[in-house]
Amino acid sequence: MKVTVVGTGYVGLTTAVSLAYLGHNVIGIDKDEQKIAMLLEEKSPIHETGIEVLLKEVRHNLYFTSNTLEAVGLSDIIIIAVGTPSRPDGSADTQFVENAVREIAEGFLDGHTYIIVMKSTVPIGTNRRVQYVIEATLREKDIKAEFFVASNPEFLREGMALWYSFFPDRIVIGSEHNEVIEKLRLLFKPILEQTFSPPAFIPRPQGYQLPPLIITDPTSSEMIKYAANAFLATKISFVNEIAGLCEKVGADIVEVTRGMGADPRIGAPFLQAGLGWGGSCFPKDTKALQALANEYDYSLPILKAVCEINQRQIYLIIEMLQKHLKVLRGRTIGIFGLAFKPNTDDIRDAPALEIIKELLTRDATIKVHDPIAMVNMRNVLSSNQVEYCEDPYVLANQCDAIIIATEWEAYRHLDYSRVKTNMRNPILIDARNCLDVHEIRRLGMIYNGIGRV
Ligand SMILES: NC(=O)c1ccc[n+]([C@@H]2O[C@H](COP(=O)([O-])OP(=O)(O)OC[C@H]3O[C@@H](n4cnc5c(N)ncnc54)[C@H](O)[C@@H]3O)[C@@H](O)[C@H]2O)c1
Known part of the structure; x- marks a missing residue:
């Protein structure tokens, strides 16, 4: 099929590359000409496992441009994967979606039929809004094309984005038109039936079950994405809440979650206590859901608490440092890890950044290290504000404490x-509970985890 993907960020690029790998003819569009220039040279603007290898492998099926008008014309399916950041009031800013939709509609050709697939995480009702924007644009430009809008939320996880594109837990389609559903079923057929040979470096997981295709109405589809992210954030905040109590009573949260997670009704994933959630999705999506509820004067007390607990985790770390060091002014604090989670260079709403900002207001000296995210962090914090260290051992020099943030x-x-x-001072704050407490203490270091004895 002829597919155009609008936006070549974490979601769009992964989608474009995986669909091209499955044999579709794909054009990736981005407003950011620097990204397009890199992609045309088969270089990835994002760090994602295997993406550059596949970029090279699928070049016969994949082209990149920043010219939406030209790219859209002959497409069957146009996938929107542009950003939907938070507005100051927490609601999702859909200006990039609206702009993209207008540009797409301007590229429609008379007599053609298009399916617009919304992969961006968008506020409830956006499908209807998109329908209206396209109709208005076609009227204004006197274009006689037919089109359908469908919702197809994305559930990939950064760091393993390609893996989740090839082996998703489920595919959700929100549409009330049978012909649209059938076209999208065809688009995803190789994934739904697992008929493709996966790239050698992303082998099909043993025991992987065919992913269900969940067909629903667009409004429910849009809500599935928000509800899923809110639930995952809840799981993490719940464990962090229990971790706090574990510290009080002398239990070890790692042991507690080992026992909890063995129950399939609970499940082990997302049951790790730590610094809390961050990244480009959970913070903005939990805020957007609350903003949506506000529009209906409906309260979401659980979600509110989930966000408060997450914020509390940052101050917990500051308190730990104050307990050991008393005064933070003039202290040198090292930060291991800047990305919001491992295997990505994404620092959007990263907890490490929050901690650094808090420490800077207390006049601490900060040294940071991250295997790949320092490049992005340099755009946010200058080397006057923090010292970037290429080597973790060099970072450790003269540190009063080190925090493992990722x-x-x-x-x-x-x-x-x-x-x-x-x-x-040999103080180690393992804010991700990723080290062996006993081993570190045996070395004579002062170890502090989250919810650990
Ligand atoms: N990152 C994730 O892990 C993830 C997972 C699931 C869903 N999502 C959702 O997917 C959407 C995209 O997220 P992302 O992380 O890929 O964002 P991103 O910021 O990495 O990428 C968005 C891209 O869209 C481009 N863009 C903006 N307006 C454009 C336009 N009019 N035409 C062409 N390109 C345009 C930007 O230049 C940018 O490269 C968001 O709604 C997000 O909530 C993200």
Whole structure:
């Protein structure tokens, strides 16, 4: 099928590359000409496992441009994957979606039929709004094309985005038109039936079950995405709440969640206590859901608490530092990990950034390290504000404390006796509970995890 993907960020690029791999003819569009220039040179503007390898492999099926008007004309399916950031009041800002939709409609050709697929996470009712914007644009430009709008929320996880594109837990389609549903079923057929040979570096997981196709109305489809993210955020905040109590009573949250997660009704994923959730989705989507509820004068007390607990985790770390060091002014604090989670360079709403900002207001000196996210962080914090260290052992030099803010695999395998030797005070705050408490304490370091004895 001829597919155009509008927006080549984390979602759009992954979608474009995976659909091209499955044999579709794909054009990726982005307003950002720098991104397009990189992509045309087969370089990925984002860090995502395997994406550059596949970019090269699928070039015969995949083209990139910043010219929406030209790209759209002969497409069967146009997938929208542009950003939907938060407005100051927490609601989702749909200006990028509206602009993209107008530009797409202007590229329609007389006599053609198009399916517009909304992959961006959008406020409830956006499908109807998009329908209206396209109709108005076609009227204004006197274009006689037929079109349908469908919702297809994305559930990929950064760091393993391609993996989740090829092996999703489910595919959701929100549409009330049978012909649209059938076309989209065809688009995703290789995934739904797992008839493709996966790339060698992303083998099909053993025991992987065919993903269900969930067909529903557009409004429910839009709500599925928000509700799913709100639930996952709830799971993490719940565990963090229990972790706080574990510390009081002397229980170890790692042991507690091991026991809890074994119950399939609860499940182990997203049951790790730590610094809390961040990233480009949970913070903005939980805010957008609350803003939506406000429009109806409906309260969401659980979600409100979920967000408050998440914010509290940041101050917990500050309190731990104050407990050990008393005064933070003039102290040197090292931060291991900047990305909001491992295996990504995404620092949007990263908890590490929140901690750094809090420490800077207390006049602490900050040294940071991250295997790949320092490039992005340099656009947010200058080297006058924090010291960027390429080597974690160099970071440790003269540190009064180190905080592990992102559980990169590399941090599990450091030589902590060497880290300790370099530090001024051997205080380690494992804000992701990723190290062995006993091993670190055996080295003579002062170890603090979240909810651990
Ligand atoms: N990142 C994730 O893990 C994830 C997962 C599921 C859903 N989502 C949702 O998917 C959407 C996209 O997220 P993302 O992380 O990929 O965003 P992103 O910021 O990485 O990418 C968005 C891209 O769209 C481009 N763009 C904006 N307006 C455009 C236009 N008019 N024409 C062409 N390109 C345009 C931007 O230049 C940017 O490259 C959001 O709604 C997000 O909530 C994201």
